[in-house]
Amino acid sequence: MTSNSNLEIFSKRVLNARLETAYQVFANPLYLQKWWGPEGFTNTFHEFDLRPEGKWVLTMHGPDKGNYENSSLFKLVQPLKLITWTRVSQPVFDMEIAFEKLNDSKTSISFRMIFEIIEECEKIKRFAIPKNEENFDRLERELLNIVK
Numbered sequence: 310m311t312s313n314s315n316l317e318i319f320s321k322r323v324l325n326a327r328l329e330t331a332y333q334v335f336a337n338p339l340y341l342q343k344w345w346g347p348e349g350f351t352n353t354f355h356e357f358d359l360r361p362e363g364k365w366v367l368t369m370h371g372p373d374k375g376n377y378e379n380s381s382l383f384k385l386v387q388p389l390k391l392i393t394w395t396r397v398s399q400p401v402f403d404m405e406i407a408f409e410k411l412n413d414s415k416t417s418i419s420f421r422m423i424f425e426i427i428e429e430c431e432k433i434k435r436f437a438i439p440k441n442e443e444n445f446d447r448l449e450r451e452l453l454n455i456v457k
Contacts, residue, residue, distance in 0.1 A: 315427045318434050320441035321419040326452045328410040331418060332389045334451055344447040347440040360386055400433055
């Protein structure tokens, strides 16, 4: 895929987890709701239908104040490989989460946020890059809980 850094935000992390486990903590909403979002956020999932044209509707609850409604429509679901969706609530963008087996105990996960308008991307990029890192940190902690 061609990358246009003016329209994309890309974050990647190597996880100490088997591919199947790393994928499952996203595909299973019981795990996903525990780690999705930046530090201090909690989630209420209203709908999570992981299939093409399935909906993902959730409320993210901020640590200090505020509830953030999120609504997305899944486009592509390739188990153990790639999940894509279009976010239909503001800010609007396409999201790709890719999983790659590195070896029997390590998996790479990446987030690619794709915008149609450069200004929208630039506005979100300022905080999305560090917040995506917080999201990966939370994911790693959830993986430790599962492995125990």
